[in-house]
Amino acid sequence: MSSNQIIQESLTLSPPAGQVKVGIIGGxxxxxxxxxxxxxxHPNVEIAFVNSSSNAGNYIYQVHTDLFGDTDLKFSSDLHDDIDVLFLCVGHGDAKKFLDANPVAAKVKIIDLSQDFRLTQNSKFKNPHITADPEPAFREFVYGLPELNRESIKTAKNIANPGCFATCLQLGLLxxxxxxxxxxxxxxTATTGSTGAGQKATDTTHFTWRNDNLSVYKVFDHQHLNEIGESLAQLQPNGVGELNFVPYRGDYTRGIIASMYTESDLSEEEALKLYSDYYASHPFTHVTSRNIDLKxxxxxxxxxxxxxxxxNKLFILSIIDNLTKGASGQAVQNMNLVFGLEETTGLKLKAVAF
Structure with a gap:
């Protein structure tokens, strides 16, 4: 029996017709x-397979232990094209390697959570697995920040999901x-939780180093500045002021808090109206003059x-969860837009609060 058969037999109920069939690489x-x-x-999703070569055959809840009791799906090493969308949850550089090595049918939409296709110069991927003339020579990726590119996302075949710092900072400046x-x-100045560094253990993610500690890294040259610059130039093509970005590693697991300030002639009332008007039609971004905090x-x-x-300075504080709005939640938001679903479907999540 193949791993895919195991996965299918583990589903206790057949999904309703019209569901979005999902495959996940790097689960x-x-x-x-x-x-x-x-x-x-998610009420409109059928998970067809979750690929992990190192965990093939294991129950998902053996790795993600909080999902015990929620699913009996197993990881698989197999791939197939009987899906509508493929999520690439792999490391930076590995999404391109995966597509180089594995043919993915043109009908399958791709949402990539790495940084491989975010920049304009990398947004076209030459398909090395063309088997017939109808197959497109390139996969072209749309930058998946809904608060910037919602209409383009709706008609996109491939999405480059934004970075976590990039999302937080862009939403503060757009x-x-x-x-x-x-x-x-x-x-x-922005601080991120330890999950922003990924699951692979490093010196700076080790508990004994990270706990009760604070450090800066990639001062003024963080890689997300490139995609931020492209997005801001999309709205202000004549050039924007220099972005002086100092990122911090925080001694907590989740969340980004970014403080920004710039000289401005706007009054506080004018700035609040400007921000509130811009985000009025966007369901996940909310503007206030009150103090806010990560929880x-x-x-x-x-x-x-x-x-x-x-x-004379305008102060902007922007906060997100780096794993949800900064990564997987935004990926689902993009999926909802691509498949014509309500943008908030499956994403009405509860904050931890305490």
């Missing part, structure tokens, strides 16, 4: 696990760029933005 990592937690309870007001330098968004697909004025 054993942090983003794969978070994606599974969302999709298992309204200014949309009005051509991002002309002065922006000073940014309000951890375990949700929300972004909260606080806008305050201090003298």
């Amino acid at each position: 054993a990592g942090y983003t794969g696990g978070e994606l599974l937690r969302i999709l298992i309870n 309204p200014l760029a949309a009005k051509g007001l991002l002309t002065n330098e922006v000073h940014i 309000q968004v951890v375990n949700t697909n929300k972004c909260f933005i606080q806008v305050k004025k201090h003298g």
Whole structure:
């Protein structure tokens, strides 16, 4: 019996007709696990297979232990094209390697959570497995930030899911760029939880080093600045002020808190209206002048933005969960848009609160 047969027999109920059939590559990592937690309870999804070569044959709950009692699916080493969408939950550089090595039918849409296809110069992937003329020579990826590219996402065949820092920072700055007001330098300090570094153990993710500790890294040259720059230029093509970004490693597991400030002639009331108007039609991003904190968004697909004025400086605080809105939740949000589902389907998640 094949692993795929095991997976299919483990489903206790046949999914209703019209479901989105999903395949997942790299299901054993942090983003794969978070994606599974969302999709298992998504009313319009059938999970066809969850690929993990190192865990093939094991129950998913043996790796993601919190899913014990929620699913009897097993990991598989097999792949097939009897799906509607393929999520690539692999490391940076590995998505391209996977597509180089494995033919994926043109009818299958791809949502990639790595950074391989986010930048314009990398957004076209030459298909090395063309078998017939109707097969497209390239897969072209749309940058999957719904608050920027919602209409393009709806008609996209392939999505490059944004980075976690990139999502948090862009949502804090897009309204200014949309009005051509991002002309002065922006000073940014942002702290992320340990899950932002991925599941592979390193010196800086080891508990004894990370706990009760705080450190900076990639000062002024974090890789997400490239995709942020492209998105801001999309709205403000004549150029934006320099982004001075200092990222921190936090001694907690989930969430990003980013503080940004820039000189601005806007009053606080004008800035609040600008931000509120920009995000009025976007269900997950909410604007306030009140103090906000990470526990309000951890375990949700929300972004909260606080806008305050201090003298001639506009202060913006942006907070997200790096694994949900910063990764897997946003990937599901993109899937919903691609398949014509309500954008919030499966994503009305509860914050931890305490």
